[in-house]
Amino acid sequence: MTIWSRLYRGIHSIHKASKSSASSSNEQPPVGSRSNHVSYNPSLKVRLDWIKAQFNDCFDVIYRQFVLTTGHSCAVIYIKGMINQDTIQEFIIKSLLNETAGLTHDNVYELLFEDNSLSVSQNQIITDLDKGLSAILDAGALLLIDGDIRMLTFAISAYPTRSISEAPNESVIRGPREAFIEDLDTNITFLRRRIKNKDLKIESMIIGQKSQTKIVLAYVNGICKPELIQEVKKRLSYIEVDGVLGTSYLEEVIEDNPYSPFPQLQYTERPDVACASMLEGRITIFADGTPTSLIAPVTLPILMQAAEDYYQRYTAATWIRWIRYFFLFVSLLLPSLYIAITTFHPEMIPSQLLITLAASREVVPFPAFLEAVMMELAFEALREASVRIPKSIGQSVSIIGALIIGTAAVQAGIVSAAMVIIVSLTGIASFIIPHYDLGLTIRLLRFPIMFFASLFGLYGVACGVILIYIHLINLKSFGLPYLSPITPFVKDEMKDTFVRAPWWSMLRRPLHLTRNDTRQKNNSRRWSQQTGEQE
Template identity: 65%
Template sequence: MPFWRKKRQARHGGTKDSNQEAAAKGNKAGPSSASNPEHASGDASLSRRLDRIQQQLDLCSDVIYRQFVLGTGQACVLIYLRGMISQPSVQNFIMRSLQAEAKELEGDDIYRFLLDDKGLAVSQNKVVTDLNAALDAVLDAGALLIVDGDPRMLTFSISAYPTRSVSEAPNESVIRGPREAFIEDLEINLTLLRRRLKNINFKCEALKVGTETKTDIVVAFIRDVAKPGMVDEVKRRLSYIDIDGVLGASYLEEAIEDNPYSPFPQMQYTERPDVVAASLLEGRIAIIVDGTPIVLLIPVTLSMLLQSAEDYYQRFVAATWIRWIRYIFVLVSLLLPSLYIAITTFHPEMIPSQLLYTLAASREIVPFPALLEAFIMELAFEALREASIRIPKAIGQAVSIIGALIIGTAAVEAGIVSAAMVIIVSLTGIASFIIPHFDLGLAFRLLRFPIMFLASLFGLYGIACGLILIYIHLINLRSFGEPYMAPLAPLVNSDLKDTLVRAPWWHMRKRPPLTTKNHTRQTNDSRGWAKKKGEGN
């Protein structure tokens, strides 16, 4: 059971001891300005505040302390992290203004000058009095100004750390679609979404998660499209996360999903801004994490995970055909080795005579049963696939292809496996790469092994039992309360136009009803011009 659900149950029906324990845990939270007199606000001494900051940031060689005198004669210090802020901005827009342009001001007017539009040419600044807040601003790529004799402190947001440039998505490439992909910078990722959603109802709520990393995350949604209850549920689950650090979106995914023990992913991840924008327009919610190019989309269904961005940039006839091919090979990746084991072991009468003679001749020198033979080849293929990921890219592809050819050929010649099994495993491996979502493909790869075991024990009956168990699990699975098998179970006829087929855009007038409160996608028929033209003729 996820911990957010345990905490919800404890909140509504917990015992007295558990409530006292929760209260004690809340009292042991991080120090605040009220409980920690060392960080109490109101101290106007520059030297004392500087000593406290230096004690907190000791053994930090990248912290810069620039002490100087203002034009008013007041001593001050500017604190920032080397490499995290823009040095030209510090020198040209802060230092020069403070030293040269504030000569005629009185001491009590210095902050009026600093916050005035005619003062510092830095737009994002904030006055703080709590030393904890000041330290957080420094660690969050900001600059901190402390003036002697004034308890207020001023923080500047002039971050300029190195980031990766926007490039093409390496794992979700398309032929006709846009080439932009998310990067590790949160602000740039939000900008990529803003370019596509020029709407006042596009909302981005910022949160911080991680007691040590204090990672910035954003919950993005379209207010007049997304369900308010779904947005509140996402924020509620995120509020329960109590971890030292969040270094990627997967940290949040494992913490807030409905069933953490299911092999099937209950959230969709993507690195494409157009996919996120399209999902938001359907009423779904995006979780954007600073420091990772991966964005989480919730809720999700099995049919969504089997869709590709390419489906919506090709003509609907071709996209429907490709989608059918994808569904067929999903079944191939799950069942082909099991069907081979079941038929050759229990049901040889189902095989044509000529093919049966060929299979029997190829298996005559193989010393292992079909199950062990399939396990050996599947594990070897999984090892080659994992090795191709870890090997450097310059030689990874060559090593994986040559390794597969050499191992397969040598295994057949040595009589360890049959040639038919090599073909079966190769087709299964190719089919698993057709699945657009990597985690979903991994789930089918994991389920392939227990179904192979059932096929070796009970034949086709065992395969049928395994499929029934998987189907029961999928029927009961939920993604943030929404059915995982929708719109097939429960059946939603209006959504079938974007499940088994990809209907043309002018025909998809409604949004998915399970994920949105605003069902209207388009009010008029986009092909209305053709009807009017026909009427005119």
């Protein structure tokens, strides 16, 4: 083959490739594609067909087409049930027909996109159809007009929401009664109403490739550490799931140790708890459609606090906290101590009580460990059943079921009366723990400690407690030690842990949560000193 023939073949192949590329560029992409060519096509029919292709088999998507007096064809697109149709008729269609009456052909575009004279104020001009789809799916309406690539989106959502009620899991005797609901805008309003300051920042992001769930981060600028804000954003940005239907989807992804049984973020249904946390330097996370918020970071002493501690006198709040910590250990260790003492250390029991226990256990065919496990599992089953069955009969079933099962088990000789008392006290103690997730963790850890007690007695109980303590001192929540300020010990920050000091004495915020630790510039009771000097 000569050099001329090679050159001819090369030129011929280049010519064929250029022709094929030109022909492929002239081909129109399918209607269902996300190509931008549709967005820049001023034809109403082309854009409307593309949107209908995206919402194929969606009967609840409404397309309302009408013609203006100037001859322009228009269409309003929205999802039935998420938009008030009277608003569409009165403030968009009717308003548009009235405003365009008597206008020339070119003045219609000026009226819509420059003068912005429609009655609906919350509107936005866009040119990207993908953004238009997002607006429709986000409970908005999309207005298209023939002859212009610009479109209008309207934020006029009116979907049904639950009325505001009390927090079912964080009830108080004193203090506000309102709780978060599933509507994100309402929850943000709760925060704005309590913290009327420009430093309250509300940032949003979208997570979930299919659900497109709006996630909101709320914090107080100047109090919350900037590195905490960046860390929360970074962890959330790594989430690539199809759907986020609640804050629990986020918790398992962003917590420091996903294998720890202890909760590393705090759940709350109460706006006052969320606001108080932000004023201490923490950050609150909301997910649209969820009536609870996540608070980060969290420590074990924080989880042992209740909202009512701050609505009653500090003396009563301190006493109740001591009771909580005492019954925390009762809930965790009481069955294990009973197993260890009755099995390995009966000499620790007074003689008269030992005779009574021996008599009650004489007809029981099972060891103390198996006896305790059976009763604990029965109690957990009753507790779970009371949650799942209708509320009208749930409480009666749990109480009557416990009485019947306990009495029948003792009479049948399956368990001893002492074990029924131990398990009942343990169950009551677990209800005193203010946060449900922490209480669930204590109920879970109770079983391995019971197992250690059945093998090694009190030494096994001590080993179980030491292992839990080692785990806790190594656990962190967004870099914050889980036992702060107990371990590491910070004397100045112990005013709101085992005790609840008076408000006027807590001049500073916890330094392990914020750098701006000034809560009060001066003692709020300094007036009493002035009164004493005058006398």
